[in-house]
Amino acid sequence: MLDRRGFLTAVGASALAAAAAGCAGGPAAPRLRIMVPNPPGGGYDVTARTVSATLKETGLAPEVQVFNLPGGAGAAGLARLLYEEGNGALLMQMGLGVVATTHIADGVAPVTRATPLARLVEEPIAVLVVPDSPYRTFEELLAAWRDPEVRLRMGGGSAAGGPDHLALMLIAEELGIDLGAADYVWHDGGGETLAALLSHSVDVGAAGVGEYRLAIAAGELRPLVVTGPERTAGVDAPTLRELGIDIDFVNWRGLLAPPGISAEDREALAAVLGDLRATPQWQDALRENHWTDAFLTGSDFGDFLAAENRRVSTLVDRLAPPES
Known part of the structure; x- marks a missing residue:
């Protein structure tokens, strides 16, 4: 040393x-x-x-x-x-x-x-909603994502092509969902994304699990799924693979x-x-x-x-x- x-x-x-x-x-x-x-x-x-x-x-x-x-x-x-x-x-x-x-x-x-x-x-990406979101599970979110009558607003702290966006688009690609079926709203960093989620400016957010660990622990955000190969300790959310989606993304x-x-x-x-x-x-x-x-x-x-x-x-x- x-x-x-x-x-x-x-x-x-x-x-x-x-x-x-x-x-x-x-x-x-x-x-x-x-x-x-x-x-x-x-x-x-x-x-x-x-x-x-x-x-x-x-x-x-x-x-x-x-x-x-x-x-x-x-x-x-x-x-x-x-x-x-x-x-x-x-x-x-x-x-x-x-x-x-x-x-x-x-x-x-x-x-x-x-x-x-x-x-x-x-670190894995977590797909997150606020506690009063109508989407209680990731399966419910997927149903809305596939519904042509619903236009989801998805927020992330990285630009298109960054990890938050890529995680969402890889899920859509794997499930055959039109890549343009939701609006991805870019925020410059996780702080802006968190504000957008809490103000209901977006319906769902994607972010590194560690970024929002305090907000998750405080019950301000609810993770629906994590994208890593294993569950994240202390985070009550399944992996994509547990839901039958053949993706690992970190x-x-x-x-x-x-x-x-x-x-x-x-x-x-x-x-x-x-x-x-x-x-x-x-x-x-x-x-x-x-x-x-x-x-x-x-x-x-x-x-x-x-x-x-x-x-x-x-x-x-x-x-x-x-x-x-």
Whole structure:
């Protein structure tokens, strides 16, 4: 495990220069910053703040700042990351949704241009309604989805092609439901989706199980089904396979650094994240958030990211919403 001095030295000259600049006109800049490419309250935000809190609590990186840079379903954050070439003190929390954005939005560079650091976690998607919803079971929701007289409003915190949208469209495809039979309403992150559900602006939502664990536990939301291969502990909802639907689908999240960081910075950051994974605090966070450990670093994560980039391109082409 790297001590504080080892970590702060390893994050590179860029961080030290930023700190020195801060001393000239005010407080020193943070040694490490984690950018969240959507508003507070969503899965990326929760994950980044859990990483930050655990790094600080364990002394692995005592100075960590999380900041939100929303816009374009992650496009603005990715553009900022790529602009910060060589900055070994900046990370971006990302996942499947950001990969999808690069295939939906015009002029967005691929995630493979960034430096892959680590895939951290996986989690299933939950299909959710509010307690007073007319849909008490997933079967009842499917009946309405198939009914040409009903126009469902489905909300998600990812753009078309992102994990929330893909989970719903894969279910529709598997069951032979017209992909245009419901309106998918994109919200920039899980916080906006939760507000839309609670205000009845949408009829049903899709989100990572961990994003809404507190709302589920408080009875504010009712999960109808989860998309993972097994039931989620503490969540009273069947899997798709239990209902005879031959689909497993999980979302994942990881961390990227800007392109062009030094080999020393990359190795040091990967080592700190490996140490983070081994801490009891991080293992507790996995259980509390219903996350599955999916740790992958270095070239293995780079290969995974390239494969996901190709897979999502195929899925977006196949499951893109029909032209209006």
